[in-house]
Amino acid sequence: MPVNYMFGSDNHSGVHPDILKAIVSANKGYSIAYGDDEYTKRAVRKFREHFGEDIDVYFVYNGTAANILGLKNIASSFNSIICAETAHLNVHECCGPENFIGCKLVTVPTQDGKLTVDLIKPFVKGFGDQHVAQPRVVSITQPTELGTVYTPAEIRVLADFVHKNGMLLHMDGARLCNASASLKVGLKEITGDVGVDVLSFGGTKNGLMFGEAVVFFDKKLSKDFVFIRKQGMQLASKMRFISTQFETYLSNDLWLRNAEHANRMARLLYEKVKDVPEVKVVQRVESNAVFAVIPRECVSRLQEKYFFHVFDEEGPVVRWMCSFSTTEKDVERFVETVRETLAKKCLG
Numbered sequence: 307m308p309v310n311y312m313f314g315s316d317n318h319s320g321v322h323p324d325i326l327k328a329i330v331s332a333n334k335g336y337s338i339a340y341g342d343d344e345y346t347k348r349a350v351r352k353f354r355e356h357f358g359e360d361i362d363v364y365f366v367y368n369g370t371a372a373n374i375l376g377l378k379n380i381a382s383s384f385n386s387i388i389c390a391e392t393a394h395l396n397v398h399e400c401c402g403p404e405n406f407i408g409c410k411l412v413t414v415p416t417q418d419g420k421l422t423v424d425l426i427k428p429f430v431k432g433f434g435d436q437h438v439a440q441p442r443v444v445s446i447t448q449p450t451e452l453g454t455v456y457t458p459a460e461i462r463v464l465a466d467f468v469h470k471n472g473m474l475l476h477m478d479g480a481r482l483c484n485a486s487a488s489l490k491v492g493l494k495e496i497t498g499d500v501g502v503d504v505l506s507f508g509g510t511k512n513g514l515m516f517g518e519a520v521v522f523f524d525k526k527l528s529k530d531f532v533f534i535r536k537q538g539m540q541l542a543s544k545m546r547f548i549s550t551q552f553e554t555y556l557s558n559d560l561w562l563r564n565a566e567h568a569n570r571m572a573r574l575l576y577e578k579v580k581d582v583p584e585v586k587v588v589q590r591v592e593s594n595a596v597f598a599v600i601p602r603e604c605v606s607r608l609q610e611k612y613f614f615h616v617f618d619e620e621g622p623v624v625r626w627m628c629s630f631s632t633t634e635k636d637v638e639r640f641v642e643t644v645r646e647t648l649a650k651k652c653l654g
């Protein structure tokens with residue numbers, strides 16, 4: 307049986323048919339380059355419908371660029387950026403923030419991927435001391451890299467603390483739609499309305515072919531972003547092909563329908579897998595991922611059938627992820643395979 311990739315990551319899913327249709331339909335004739343086109347104007351309008359009239363938004367190709375360039379725009383090389391130890395920014399961006407911004411990343415251990423005021427307080431210090439990296443940004447991920455979700459109230463508390471200290475709040479929202487679907491609140495209510503200053507808004511993991519956005523909730527903050535994006539090599543010449551995807555994604559609730567479905571499949575996976583002997587789910591299932599400890603000796607056996615990431619060698623903690631294209635049948639077959647593989651005790 308060939309290895310199945312469907313629970314390895316939401317990045318392993320394909321492109322939603324409506325998005326593909328939009329790309330094909332944009333592939334007609336000529337259109338001005340670099341974002342001065344009608345597709346981009348319409349996509350920006352859609353962003354304003356969801357995030358408010360006062361935002362600025364810019365498109366880039368991928369999530370790493372959205373994070374690093376968005377942060378570069380608001381932090382200098384003498385600043386520190388505080389994030390969870392598990393943050394994508396820290397673990398999976400290959401020192402990109404340190405390289406492109408030159409800043410110090412201050413990483414905070416957490417139980418569930420979520421920062422709190424108590425956790426970050428010890429690192430918010432040294433203001434004005436020329437010997438010390440100046441705290442400038444707190445970056446949170448919504449949902450977190452562990453699949454947990456901040457409530458709007460939790461974000462508000464963090465934002466108030468951050469602002470009181472003259473800092474800014476950045477959100478890595480590579481999967482923001484999954485958080486919105488989980489909380490049953492709009493995109494603006496968990497971002498700009500609760501004090502987020504700069505947002506990386508994801509599309510790829512929830513049905514786009516490629517394309518992410520950097521959203522600024524205060525236009526003063528975006529003043530230099532076009533230059534930073536160009537220097538950062540993320541200015542798409544044929545921008546219409548990103549823009550048309552976002553226009554479609556933010557229309558007719560496609561973003562929400564896809565995210566609700568992915569979350570529902572993860573919930574189903576949790577319900578079915580939690581009763582399998584020797585599987586211990588170790589994080590709350592609040593978005594589209596299930597984190598579980600399984601017997602070490604079974605990991606590679608199961609990976610021969612289904613690809614998945616070991617998130618933490620301690621445990622070991624593995625991550626199973628659902629997407630907009632996961633089906634109930636997929637979940638049932640997977641859980642059956644988990645059950646069979648673990649029942650064999652994997653003794654070679």
Ligand SMILES: Cc1ncc(COP(=O)(O)O)c(C=O)c1O
Binds near residue numbers: 368369373
């Ligand atoms: C939370 C989070 N942020 C950012 C990214 C970066 O996305 P990309 O791989 O498109 O650079 C990812 C990718 O998996 C992610 O999980």
